[in-house]
Amino acid sequence: MERPTITNAIISPKWAVAIIIIFHLVGLVGFLVSGLNASFKSLVPYHLLLMFLILILSYNADYKRLYLFIAGVFLCGYMVEVLGVKTLGIFGNYAYGNTMGLKVADVPLLMGINWVLLIFSVGQMVKDFKIRSSSLAALVGAALLVLFDFFMEPVAMKFDYWQWHDKIIPIQNYVAWFIVSVILLKFYYALHLKQQKYIGITLFCSQLVFFVVLYMTI
Secondary structure (H helix, E strand, C coil): CCCCCCCCCCCCHHHHHHHHHHHHHHHHHHHHCCCCHHHHHCCHHHHHHHHHHHHHHCCCCCHHHHHHHHHHHHHHHHHHHHHHHHHCCCCCCEEECCCCCCEECCEECHHHHHHHHHHHHHHHHHHCCCCCCHHHHHHHHHHHHHHHHHHHHHHHHHCCCEEEHHHCCCHHHHHHHHHHHHHHHHHHHHCCCCCCCCHHHHHHHHHHHHHHHHHHHC
């Protein structure tokens, strides 16, 4: 006898949205206050894990496709980062700091989780734009992620997420971000994951506001 498909979210969308917004606001204040940012920087890995947990627990559909999405994006995103660090030929000349926690092959394991969060959130958000072509939706989503990365990069260097050689962020990085994002978003749309009410746009916009505000203070 087949096991029933799990379709009910453990956390309601309202609670998920509230948690996402509150934790990003608290984190933003912590990073802005000079006496607190060292402590809040140490909490970055736990924040990413919490957002990942919220993504899973608030998902209201067949978990099989969600887990396939997570596994595919985590592995592909993480391996691209490993190749990028080892060869310096994908994103450019960069190395990871200690802010994002445990590293394997010189890349934090949480970078795979970070790609999952970004692709899921922007994929959900762009799908609400009612773009019929998955290829066009992937291009739009990738462009939004490049915009996101533009604001994130200087902040990431300041707080030792990673460091660029000579503190110069190469154009190559943004081109690679766009290409990798298009590929991963195409994978996302091919799985036809169910839309989760307000979760994607809240997660993406919360992260974007977080980095834009910090970018303006640098």
